[in-house]
Amino acid sequence: MPPEADLAALRVTLALAGLTTLILLSLGTPLAWWLARSRWRFKFLLEALVALPLVLPPTVLGFYLLILLAPGGPLGRLLEALGGAPLAFTFGGLVVGSVLYSLPFVVQPLQDAFAAVGERPLEVAATLGASPLDRFFSVAVPLARPGFLTGAVLGFAHTLGEFGVVLMIGGNIPGRTQVLSIAIYDHVEALEYGRAHVLSAGLLGFAFLLLMAVYALNRRHRPVRP
Amino acid sequence: MSIEVRFRIARRAFTLEVEARLPARGVTALSGPSGCGKTTLLRAIAGLERDPGGYCRVGEAVWQDGDRFVPTHRRPLGYVFQEPSLFPHLRVRENLDYGYKRTPRGERRVDFAEAVALLGLEALLERHPQGLSGGERQRVAIARALLAGPRLLLMDEPLAALDRTSKREILPFLERLHEALAIPVLYVSHSPTEVARLADHLLLLEAGRIRAAGPVNALLTRLDLAREQGAAAEALIEARVGGHDTAYHLTWLDFPGGRFSITRNDLAVGRRVRLRVLARDVSLTLARQTGTSILNIFPATVADLTGDGPARVLVRLDLAGSPLLASITRKSAALLDIRPGRRVFAQVKAVALVD
Numbered sequence A: 001m002p003p004e005a006d007l008a009a010l011r012v013t014l015a016l017a018g019l020t021t022l023i024l025l026s027l028g029t030p031l032a033w034w035l036a037r038s039r040w041r042f043k044f045l046l047e048a049l050v051a052l053p054l055v056l057p058p059t060v061l062g063f064y065l066l067i068l069l070a071p072g073g074p075l076g077r078l079l080e081a082l083g084g085a086p087l088a089f090t091f092g093g094l095v096v097g098s099v100l101y102s103l104p105f106v107v108q109p110l111q112d113a114f115a116a117v118g119e120r121p122l123e124v125a126a127t128l129g130a131s132p133l134d135r136f137f138s139v140a141v142p143l144a145r146p147g148f149l150t151g152a153v154l155g156f157a158h159t160l161g162e163f164g165v166v167l168m169i170g171g172n173i174p175g176r177t178q179v180l181s182i183a184i185y186d187h188v189e190a191l192e193y194g195r196a197h198v199l200s201a202g203l204l205g206f207a208f209l210l211l212m213a214v215y216a217l218n219r220r221h222r223p224v225r226p
Numbered sequence B: 001m002s003i004e005v006r007f008r009i010a011r012r013a014f015t016l017e018v019e020a021r022l023p024a025r026g027v028t029a030l031s032g033p034s035g036c037g038k039t040t041l042l043r044a045i046a047g048l049e050r051d052p053g054g055y056c057r058v059g060e061a062v063w064q065d066g067d068r069f070v071p072t073h074r075r076p077l078g079y080v081f082q083e084p085s086l087f088p089h090l091r092v093r094e095n096l097d098y099g100y101k102r103t104p105r106g107e108r109r110v111d112f113a114e115a116v117a118l119l120g121l122e123a124l125l126e127r128h129p130q131g132l133s134g135g136e137r138q139r140v141a142i143a144r145a146l147l148a149g150p151r152l153l154l155m156d157e158p159l160a161a162l163d164r165t166s167k168r169e170i171l172p173f174l175e176r177l178h179e180a181l182a183i184p185v186l187y188v189s190h191s192p193t194e195v196a197r198l199a200d201h202l203l204l205l206e207a208g209r210i211r212a213a214g215p216v217n218a219l220l221t222r223l224d225l226a227r228e229q230g231a232a233a234e235a236l237i238e239a240r241v242g243g244h245d246t247a248y249h250l251t252w253l254d255f256p257g258g259r260f261s262i263t264r265n266d267l268a269v270g271r272r273v274r275l276r277v278l279a280r281d282v283s284l285t286l287a288r289q290t291g292t293s294i295l296n297i298f299p300a301t302v303a304d305l306t307g308d309g310p311a312r313v314l315v316r317l318d319l320a321g322s323p324l325l326a327s328i329t330r331k332s333a334a335l336l337d338i339r340p341g342r343r344v345f346a347q348v349k350a351v352a353l354v355d
Helices: A004-037 A043-055 A058-069 A074-081 A091-117 A120-127 A132-143 A145-160 A164-170 A180-189 A193-220 B038-046 B092-101 B112-118 B134-147 B164-180 B192-198 B216-220 B223-228 B330-336
Strands: B002-010 B015-023 B027-031 B055-058 B061-065 B077-080 B152-156 B185-188 B201-206 B209-215 B234-245 B250-255 B258-263 B272-278 B282-285 B296-308 B312-319 B322-329 B343-348
Touching: A004 A043, A004 A091, A004 A145, A004 A180, A004 A193, A043 A091, A058 A074, A058 A091, A058 A164, A091 A132, A091 A145, A091 A164, A120 A132, A120 B077, A132 A145, A145 A193, A164 A180, A180 A193, B002 B038, B015 B038, B015 B201, B015 B209, B027 B038, B027 B192, B038 B055, B038 B077, B038 B152, B038 B185, B077 B134, B092 B112, B092 B134, B112 B134, B112 B164, B134 B152, B134 B164, B164 B192, B192 B216, B192 B234, B192 B272, B201 B216, B209 B216, B216 B223, B216 B234, B216 B322, B223 B296, B223 B312, B234 B258, B234 B322, B250 B272, B258 B296, B282 B322, B282 B330, B296 B322, B312 B330, B312 B343, B322 B330, B322 B343
Parallel strands: B027 B185, B027 B201, B077 B152, B152 B185
Antiparallel strands: B002 B015, B002 B055, B055 B061, B201 B209, B234 B250, B234 B272, B250 B258, B282 B343, B296 B312, B296 B343, B312 B322
């Protein structure tokens, strides 16, 4: 494996983690808000579904996604009918897989943070003339800020370390779908321990720094309960 | 102008079932034992509790009727919660601005500088809520509510969560509010002191229902209600500072039934004050006593009386329109032949200026 391949894998990994985090923040925020505030009786069904990737072997998730997204699969056919290309073995497929795989890591901190904001600040905002959307952005989001930070970093870091799902639906195409965790696996298979060390130590250090930053920042911005 | 409400809200502990018309001026106290539905009623008026069959009108504006339900953020009201709920992520100035900025210019009732001055917040504007005392926070919360241009100010035991010092710090601000602004206030409180100081009108709730409603003094001196107050039974008298006696160092307070003399203070002549007279501090005589150290003696007519335990009788007197309560022994009542219509003299041993 040529050395440039490592750089390409880094690029793919960062792009994947970045895009996944952005998508998760935009989809996960309304979902977490709803989960935190809904009194629907069967809410627990949705909560269990969101938490599933925490316990499911990534290969299981990847396997079903592969079947769904493959050219002959139900979603694959639908995409083709809509004029798109099948997602299996593409970067787009990786993004879909990563979003599902990292969902609970973003949604759960957000849900906890929204729940911790409580009803009172939103009622206060309502009596001061703020519409529901206005209350959400001017009160709920700033007060849930530690949850956003935690969710974003956990989602990003978790996607960085993804292996099973990527292997199942992305394959291992250098420069397109090969991510760092798989490059490390390849190096070890090829007995290139030196290059495996560089990438592994890099990931280890980076993950630690990220988490450290989250904990440090959340300590400084611990929300004050009125 | 009036406020009209009709709500039926079932809670686990009680069912609030209220139909009332309240004056849309001055301070109306909602009082009653805890868990009687005071807060629920206030929240329903604010639109924070929903009763699909409810009705709520404030002045000309119907806030709830049938299918019509104006959401809280579209109701021109101010709400002060029991615990000072400032936004922790905003400075005092930004907290005050929150409602102010969201109120169209033409609907503002108080301008920013006026609210800041009224509640003495000049020195706090750049501070964060975390650094303020409980009393300071509640003052900010009150100013914030005023700045949202309310047609109705709802206050849910704003002093209950505060210590005595903070309470004493805030009460004068609330009284100033009462004097300076023409915004009607609904004030939830179970403190007789606060009611005596602030309220013009009283709504007594019990187990979710209205027990009594009316002008505060009429209710305080209603014998069935006063009897439940025991030793705290009292009457309020609205008086005006009539002048000062420099020789004896006294201040005269005039009311329709006569003139009170109290130890001199430096209140301005003409100023309106409120006096509290405990029923236990009022005794009765048939003829005007001379040779007594009591200064405050007024001719009165017995309006009504009721037994108050085996030994005492509670008497409601009429002093040229001002009601007053006297608590005397059953024996004295019999000896003096106290009955409605009897002309007597009320001797007031002690009087407290509400301040």
